[in-house]
Amino acid sequence: MNNVVSLPLPAAVAAARTAHPPRIALLGTGNVGGAFVARCDALRAAGVPLPAFAWLSNSRALDPCVDGVPGLALERLRAAPPHPGPWSPWVEAESLRRGDILVDASASDLVAGWHGEWLARGIHVVTANKLGAGADGERARAVARAQLEGGACYGDAATVGAGLPLLRSIRDLRAGGDRIRAIAGVLSGSLAWLFDRYDGRRPFSGFVRQARDAGYTEPDPREDLSGEDVRRKLLILARAAGIALEAREVAVESLLTPALAAASHDAVDAALGDLDAPLRARYAAACKRSAKLGFIARLQCNDDGGIRATVGPEALDGADPLAAGAGTDNRVAIWSDRYRDQPLLIQGPGAGAGVTAAALVDDLLRIVAGR
Numbered sequence: 001m002n003n004v005v006s007l008p009l010p011a012a013v014a015a016a017r018t019a020h021p022p023r024i025a026l027l028g029t030g031n032v033g034g035a036f037v038a039r040c041d042a043l044r045a046a047g048v049p050l051p052a053f054a055w056l057s058n059s060r061a062l063d064p065c066v067d068g069v070p071g072l073a074l075e076r077l078r079a080a081p082p083h084p085g086p087w088s089p090w091v092e093a094e095s096l097r098r099g100d101i102l103v104d105a106s107a108s109d110l111v112a113g114w115h116g117e118w119l120a121r122g123i124h125v126v127t128a129n130k131l132g133a134g135a136d137g138e139r140a141r142a143v144a145r146a147q148l149e150g151g152a153c154y155g156d157a158a159t160v161g162a163g164l165p166l167l168r169s170i171r172d173l174r175a176g177g178d179r180i181r182a183i184a185g186v187l188s189g190s191l192a193w194l195f196d197r198y199d200g201r202r203p204f205s206g207f208v209r210q211a212r213d214a215g216y217t218e219p220d221p222r223e224d225l226s227g228e229d230v231r232r233k234l235l236i237l238a239r240a241a242g243i244a245l246e247a248r249e250v251a252v253e254s255l256l257t258p259a260l261a262a263a264s265h266d267a268v269d270a271a272l273g274d275l276d277a278p279l280r281a282r283y284a285a286a287c288k289r290s291a292k293l294g295f296i297a298r299l300q301c302n303d304d305g306g307i308r309a310t311v312g313p314e315a316l317d318g319a320d321p322l323a324a325g326a327g328t329d330n331r332v333a334i335w336s337d338r339y340r341d342q343p344l345l346i347q348g349p350g351a352g353a354g355v356t357a358a359a360l361v362d363d364l365l366r367i368v369a370g371r
């Protein structure tokens, strides 16, 4: 397995510094994009110096924010009609300069495919979109290489744990000479919320609708229920740990039935009831053992170089640290050379537009400050 290269932040920032003041460009005006604009507005009002917006964009239109009020640009974009004909707002990134900061609050694979290109041009990328470093290994390696080439930063704290210090802790442990030996955790705030709320009596599908309406799930809740979202997060954590894990090497057990997995986008809501009977049976079996259901990602790195990676539902013993927490809490245990017997445990809210947007702004501020 190859090690994933990552550039120390201060060196990258120094390399990407320009004579121009940096500007922000935002892709995505949904839950997270909207919360990002609101947080920037609030910080600016509190006197925190933030770069100006160069433009904001969604899949339908781009707004150059000429009045300098991003909240108004957000409203205009949200009201924009579907774009007639082919529309590629990301190509507008051509107008960005070295040192500008592109914020990806979309879930677009096409946009994520551009992360490496922007970084190579010295444009910093701050992302909630996991498809940059959490998709195929070649793209993740291209992102790492482009940071070195362009001297720009890749702010990815929002991609796993919505800003909890998971990636940072793993990178710090490695920088301190530790090998990451294992990682296990609840990486999906939406699935954590679902398993926390589910009582075996009311239909599981009703809770899925509530989680979707509260903005806890991915835009398509099947991304969460299939385990795909968690697979991407485990890939991002593994790669931060220096393990070039590929998606096919992660054994994923999906909660979806074949019919729900195959349903067209418009038919998803009606097909959610397919989840109810299998989840009821799983819940009853766990209750019999006084266990608690959780959706768990595991990565085990053996001394002989062997890797085992799994994602799926598990019945957890009450004493298991991963069974603690509530609501949308993520809980992650990290074993390394120094934390060999007792793991480092990190827990906290890991879903929701507010914490995710806060993580984006934190990364942006770190880049602006050159930290």
Ligand SMILES: NC(=O)c1ccc[n+]([C@@H]2O[C@H](COP(=O)([O-])OP(=O)(O)OC[C@H]3O[C@@H](n4cnc5c(N)ncnc54)[C@H](OP(=O)(O)O)[C@@H]3O)[C@@H](O)[C@H]2O)c1
Binding pocket: 027, 028, 029, 030, 031, 032, 033, 057, 058, 059, 060, 089, 090, 105, 106, 107, 108, 110, 111, 128, 129, 130, 158, 159, 162, 215, 216, 217, 218, 219, 350, 351, 352, 353, 356
């Ligand atoms: N919600 C959370 O708790 C959470 C937590 C961690 C990470 N995330 C990640 O944050 C991202 C955004 O999530 P969300 O809940 O805000 O999703 P959302 O509400 O569906 O918003 C997605 C936005 O992306 C825009 N978009 C799609 N394709 C685009 C393109 N090619 N160019 C520019 N914009 C494009 C969409 O445009 P239209 O409006 O035109 O459709 C929409 O405005 C996702 O990657 C998600 O995985 C979310």
